[in-house]
Amino acid sequence: MTINRRLAATTAHLLPEHKPPGSTGRVLEAALKMFAEHGYAAASMRDLASAAGVKPATIYAHYPSKEHILAELCRIGHEEQYRAVRTAVLGSGADPRDQIVAYVRAHVGFHTTYPMLAVVANSELHVLGETLGAATFVIRRQSEDLLTDIIQRGLDAGIFDVPVPWLAVAAIGGMGLRVAYWFAPDYHVTAAQVADVYAGFALRILAASDKPAGRSASKSRK
Amino acid sequence: MTINRRLAATTAHLLPEHKPPGSTGRVLEAALKMFAEHGYAAASMRDLASAAGVKPATIYAHYPSKEHILAELCRIGHEEQYRAVRTAVLGSGADPRDQIVAYVRAHVGFHTTYPMLAVVANSELHVLGETLGAATFVIRRQSEDLLTDIIQRGLDAGIFDVPVPWLAVAAIGGMGLRVAYWFAPDYHVTAAQVADVYAGFALRILAASDKPAGRSASKSRK
DNA sequence: AGTATATCCTAACGAACGTTAGTTAGTGAC
């Protein structure tokens, strides 16, 4: 146990719906842990095998290559993140402020609940070739577009005020992403606290107005 | 040239004061580029050598090991970042708001000017053993403490208002760090724009008050 | 019982890895 860890989380888990049954799932979860803790290139197939409790050759009965395992993890990670934020936003009201709160809460929630998945899906994605990474890129783009659209609707309604909208997307996305690296369940802040506080930060970044949800022209207030 | 890059920047450069003369410097700069683009583990000594225009064995005339090269880059990166923010804060006034603006401008400026250095220093640091990484950890801690102290002073003065101060540190630091991954000089926003807008975001996150620099409602200065 | 299938194994392949030993070419001093 070094002082110097890549991320604070120590346990790897997949959603039951994303974890294949039997040894396939154990291999995938072992790969998640190893890739997250040491990085894709530094984790060998022999490492994955011993973490999964099988011999190296056995992995090839479940996945055709090391890169395919990473592709699967990246796909699951981005898919689950998009599903989380999309569900949250759809379940919130029509007010862009509520949608931002829902988005950021779900975004941060994902990064606190599945930190290893987030770290692997985001920081090892560059390894994937264009064919294996294609599915993931589409989803990643959708997540970003969703946030962009919410912000744009808020700007159009005069509820938000930011000089360069795309920078707000980058800032809100960036601060959420980093949570996966330092958050641990036994920390001095709970996941719910982080989600709430970060949702508040996002509203502040967007200079969300206090006025009621009514329709407003392009005039902002101060 | 893949769609799928680890960071947007394409050129590696070191500050003249940090770049050793001759081949040593060329090796260090080649390592910076390779480690940033492909990661420490995925970049081989043969890759570094050919990027630096030398043969693999020659590198060992300049550095004792691959890990020592990374340690040097991490040290330079954190040292330069700390120097930048510290100088900026010391050159600003006593008002915590001015100090935050100075800090974030310098922080973002570092990440736009030396994106590869930032990426390597932050995302490959976990590779370093305790001995080789020790020097870097100290500096990293100092940078974080500086931001924490500014925010705490603003809170004490009643100028800032955040529910959990440490989360503001994490959020402001996180959004700045991510800039290194997407920023490129030929982007549709300039480095100065990003720095200014992000400084504004930081003030908003802290709910900085508009009132003049005098003393505040609830607390007094020392 | 015999066969098919699924699952995991042992053993090893060729390639690439970080690193080292020993050598060669170029330079300036005497």
Add this chain to the structure above:
DNA sequence: GTCACTAACTAACGTTCGTTAGGATATACT
């Protein structure tokens, strides 16, 4: 001319890598 020094080289070391071939074991069906 030769000595000492520097900086680069060629070649190879032992290890580990991702991956594959082929055999063993257990369960399921006929």
